[in-house]
Every structure is written in C-alpha cells, then in structure tokens.
Amino acid sequence: MVGVSILCEWAVRQGAGLGTLLRGSRIDPWRLADPDGLIEAQQEIVVIRNLLTAFDDRAGLGTELGRCYHLTAYGYFGYLLAACSSVRETLRYGLRYMPLTFAFSTMSAHVREPGQYVLGMASDDVPEDIRRFVVERDVAATVQLQREVFPGPGQVPLREIRLAHEIGETRRRAVYRDHYRVPVRFGRPRTELVFDVRYLDQVPPMANPHTALVMAEQCERVRAERLHRTGVSARVRAQLLGQDSLATSLEEVAEQLHYAPRTLRRHLENEGTTFRAILDEVRRGLAETLLRDPSVPRYEIARQLGYQDWSSFLRARRRWRTVVRGTSDR
Structure with a gap:
C-alpha cells in the first residue's frame, strides 16, 4: 500500500483527483x-493506468x-541496506529481499570488463501499456535509494543509464538528465x-x-509471511505443516501435490524461493513452538522436525542463523 500511497500523493500534488486515481x-x-496494508499487483496496475x-x-x-521513493x-x-558493510552485501540482501520492494522489474547484477558493475532490469512480464512507466520508476527509485545510502556529491559512481525503450519527445529528455546527471541512452x-x-x-x-542482522531477521520474517499467503509456496508450506514428521523431500511433496519434481522446483523459483528454504522456515517455526513446551523431550522435537537426533537439530539451527546473516542456503 505504501507504494500506491506515494503514487497518489505525488499525483494529487500535481492536480489529479484521488477518486480518479x-x-x-x-x-x-x-x-x-495503512503502513502494513497489502494489495494485489493488479490493483496497483489499475492505479498506474489511471495515473x-x-x-x-x-x-x-x-x-x-x-525520485519520491525514499529510503x-x-x-x-x-x-538493512543502509546498515550493510559494503555494496556487495547490499546487493546480496537486495536480490534476496527484492519481493519486499515496490519494483515490478526483475533485477540482475554482474561485473563486466572493463571495470563495470551492471544492474539489469528485465520487464518482459509487465503489461506493455505500463512497461515504460514501471521500468523508469524502478530505475529512478534504485538510484534514489543508493544516493540516500551514500549521501553527498559523487558518492555513487553511476556512469551511464541504458533504457530499452525510446521516447519521441526530445524535450522531455531533460527530465532524465536532471535526475541521473549521467548520460542516458535510449533504445538499448x-x-x-x-x-x-x-x-x-x-x-x-x-x-x-x-x-x-536485526533488519535482516525482520526482512526474513516479512518475506516468509508474504510467501505464506499465495501461490505454490503456500501449498508446499501447508503440506509440510500437515505431516507428522518433516523428514521429507521435494520429490515426496511434489508427488503429494501432483506435480513433477522439476515443475514444482520451477514454480518455487518463479516465486523467489526454494523447497529447502520453505522446509527450513517451517522447521524454524515448529521448533520455536516445541522448544517452549518443557514436556516435549528432545528426541521427539528432533523427530518431528525431521532430524535423526538432537545434535543434528542443533547443527541445523546454527545454519538457519547463518542464512539470516546473508549467506546463501547450503
């Protein structure tokens, strides 16, 4: 809801009617x-089209x-991005928690010669009639965010902006120059x-x-809550929660949900997660519940979580904490 609120506030300042938007x-x-309000992507698309x-x-x-999407x-x-130890770390966290942002584009990052670090924005899945707008918004918001993480002239070494679309209004190119203050290439x-x-x-x-670390834990919690709500991820999570023991595999869950394992894996990847990540998340939540009950013996906690013994559970618990600190799932 915050993203739509920013759209509406800007448009109303420019003279548009809120009811129209x-x-x-x-x-x-x-x-x-409502700072915690969630809406469907289609609802924001309707607002964008009205705008x-x-x-x-x-x-x-x-x-x-x-430019209005501030830190x-x-x-x-x-x-979290402001507290990271380096841009490399902000990139790692940024790609993991991109679903928590307002972006419609899919972001990728790579290093090119000579000496270039490139952030790519793909928008093939965005409806064509709003594609130019949302890509421009995502690019401008990304630059704005980085300039606020690194305040001061020249702190963000942006060299060039390449946009895949063309614009017919030459006079409007000043809008791009004024914001980016670097060369902007169109039709790339x-x-x-x-x-x-x-x-x-x-x-x-x-x-x-x-x-x-504290912010990463909060982002992980919010990410998990959102993945709970919809999609194949929610079905996998519900299937796991309904089992007597979490000693299971992707292949077994795929069979229970009537998917081919490869198809299930692809669906989860498209939703920004993996079977391992969901299994660990379910295990973490169940572990917190079981550990609060002193009447449940250790061997039973390990069994329900899908581990052979208590030592295996403790090793997994340390790994969960490592994942939250930003390392990749192993």
Whole structure:
C-alpha cells in the first residue's frame, strides 16, 4: 500500500483527483494510510493506468515519480541496506529481499570488463501499456535509494543509464538528465544501470553489523509471511505443516501435490524461493513452538522436525542463523 500511497500523493500534488486515481482499483482512500496494508499487483496496475491517463502517459513520468521513493519508504529493507558493510552485501540482501520492494522489474547484477558493475532490469512480464512507466520508476527509485545510502556529491559512481525503450519527445529528455546527471541512452538492448566496479567495495557511512542482522531477521520474517499467503509456496508450506514428521523431500511433496519434481522446483523459483528454504522456515517455526513446551523431550522435537537426533537439530539451527546473516542456503 505504501507504494500506491506515494503514487497518489505525488499525483494529487500535481492536480489529479484521488477518486480518479483509485477508480476501479478496489482501494478505499482511507486504506492509503495503512503502513502494513497489502494489495494485489493488479490493483496497483489499475492505479498506474489511471495515473498515466491523467498525465497523458508523458515521457519521463516514471522517472519523476521514482525520485519520491525514499529510503524510509522501504521500512526494514531500507534500513538493512543502509546498515550493510559494503555494496556487495547490499546487493546480496537486495536480490534476496527484492519481493519486499515496490519494483515490478526483475533485477540482475554482474561485473563486466572493463571495470563495470551492471544492474539489469528485465520487464518482459509487465503489461506493455505500463512497461515504460514501471521500468523508469524502478530505475529512478534504485538510484534514489543508493544516493540516500551514500549521501553527498559523487558518492555513487553511476556512469551511464541504458533504457530499452525510446521516447519521441526530445524535450522531455531533460527530465532524465536532471535526475541521473549521467548520460542516458535510449533504445538499448536491455535496461541497465552502469557503475564503476569499485563501487562494490564501498562501505555505507551508516554501516552497522548488529543493526544489519536485526533488519535482516525482520526482512526474513516479512518475506516468509508474504510467501505464506499465495501461490505454490503456500501449498508446499501447508503440506509440510500437515505431516507428522518433516523428514521429507521435494520429490515426496511434489508427488503429494501432483506435480513433477522439476515443475514444482520451477514454480518455487518463479516465486523467489526454494523447497529447502520453505522446509527450513517451517522447521524454524515448529521448533520455536516445541522448544517452549518443557514436556516435549528432545528426541521427539528432533523427530518431528525431521532430524535423526538432537545434535543434528542443533547443527541445523546454527545454519538457519547463518542464512539470516546473508549467506546463501547450503
């Protein structure tokens, strides 16, 4: 809801009517103030289409709005990035917790020669009529976020912006130049943000490992809660919670849900997770419940969680904590 609220606040300041913006979205105006409110992507798409109509879908509109997505709008995620020990760490966390942001684009990152660190934005799954807007918004918001993590002139070594779309209004190109202050290329094969590769080792001025760990734990909790709600992930989670013991495999769960293992794995990847991650999450939650009950013996806790003995559970518990600190699932 926060993302839609930012859209509406900006548009109302520019003279648009709130009722016009929300028409057909099934969003009541009073809900815009709810910081924990969640909506479906389709509802935001309706608001975006209303906004584009109100402002004649002018070039640069997404860039204008992307500048309004400040660090504080991202909640735990924003503070996590500010507290990271390096840009490499912000990248690792950023890719993991991208579903907690307002972005419609799919982000990727890689290093190219000579000395370039490139963030790519793919938008093939975005409806064509809003694609230019949401990509521009995602790119502008990404730059805005990084400039607030690294405040001060020249702290973010952005070298070039490449946009996959063209714009017909040459006079509107000033909107892009004013925000990015680097060359902006249109009609490129891919949408990309190009940085100096040395940026990856830069340390945010507010870096704090303790705060980063706390924020990562909160982001992990929110991510898990959202994955609970919909999709194949929710079906896998429900299947696991209904079993007497969590000593199971992806192949067994796939058979129970009438999927081929490869198909189930692909669905989970598309939802930004894995069977291992869901299994660990379910185990963590069940472990917290069982450990609060002193009448449950250790061997029974290990059995229900799917481990051969108590020592195996303790090793897994240490691994869970390592994953939250930002290392990849092993």
